[in-house]
Structures are given as C-alpha cells and as structure tokens.
Amino acid sequence: MNTSRHGISVGIERVDDEILLTMQIQGKLTHQDYEHFVPMLESALQGIEHPYINFYVDATELEGWELRAAWDDLKLGLKHGNDIAKIAIYGNKKWQEYAAKIGSWFISGEAKFFESREEAMDWLKEEKKALW
Structure with a gap:
C-alpha cells in the first residue's frame, strides 16, 4: 500500500483587524x-469588517494541487483577495516562484517568493500598507 502525505497545517494569530x-x-x-x-x-x-491578512506559506514540501484543489485556491483568492495584504511563499522550487507571481494577480496586496524563511518573515513584518 502506497501512502502519500498531504495537507495544510495552519496557525492563526489575530490582533484587532490584523x-x-x-x-x-x-x-x-x-x-x-x-x-x-x-x-x-x-x-x-x-466579525471583522475590513480584515488585513498576511500569509506566511512554507511550501518547501508542496508538490502541487489536484485540479479541484487548484480551483478551490482560485475561489479563495477571488473571495478574500481584497483582504490580503501580503503572501510570503517560502519554497525551494522554481514553479513556486511562478505560482507566487500568478497568485498576486488575484489579490489586492503583494505575493512574493523567498528561498529564506527569515527573509519571508522580515518582509511580512515591514510597514503595514492600506488595502482599502
């Protein structure tokens, strides 16, 4: 039997609207x-009227999406794209860098690819920019 591990581990920190x-x-x-x-x-x-969302995504073990999951990801971006300030994608594959560029088309904020976890987190901590 061949078992493949997949999934999303999530941490959520909320301070007021951030x-x-x-x-x-x-x-x-x-x-x-x-x-x-x-x-x-x-x-x-x-309960948040104007959320301000920063994403940190560790994609170093990401292999891709099934077609329906890619559609789910697109729908999520379209629904909450105006609430997303930054998406920092920490990865190790060239296609992940392209995915960050394509993802930025569907949000009002920025998406960037990083090969360093520390650089990704530092970028997320930079000055807050207005979304609305």
Whole structure:
C-alpha cells in the first residue's frame, strides 16, 4: 500500500483587524484539504469588517494541487483577495516562484517568493500598507 502525505497545517494569530496566517503545506493538495482549511479561515475573519491578512506559506514540501484543489485556491483568492495584504511563499522550487507571481494577480496586496524563511518573515513584518 502506497501512502502519500498531504495537507495544510495552519496557525492563526489575530490582533484587532490584523491576521497572520501561517501555513505549512505538504504533498499534493486535495479538495478535502481546502474543505478543512477554508472554515478555519472564515472563522478567523468572522466579525471583522475590513480584515488585513498576511500569509506566511512554507511550501518547501508542496508538490502541487489536484485540479479541484487548484480551483478551490482560485475561489479563495477571488473571495478574500481584497483582504490580503501580503503572501510570503517560502519554497525551494522554481514553479513556486511562478505560482507566487500568478497568485498576486488575484489579490489586492503583494505575493512574493523567498528561498529564506527569515527573509519571508522580515518582509511580512515591514510597514503595514492600506488595502482599502
């Protein structure tokens, strides 16, 4: 039996209208992974009129998305794109850098790829920029 590990580990920090979402992604993401992740995000955003979201994504173990999961990711970006200030993607594959560039098309903020965890976190901590 061949077992493949996949999923999203999530950390959510909320201070007033600011949210830091940290994600460790592993394997090839599935629709079921998003079925677990999206309700957590929605719960964290509940009651915030103008959320300000920074994402830190550790994609060093990400292998990709199933087609339906890629669609889930696109829908999430379209729904909350105006709330996202920054997405820092820490990875180790060239295609992840391209994914960050494409992802930036669907958010009002910025998405950047980093090969260093420290540089990614430092960039997220830089001065807050208005989203609205």
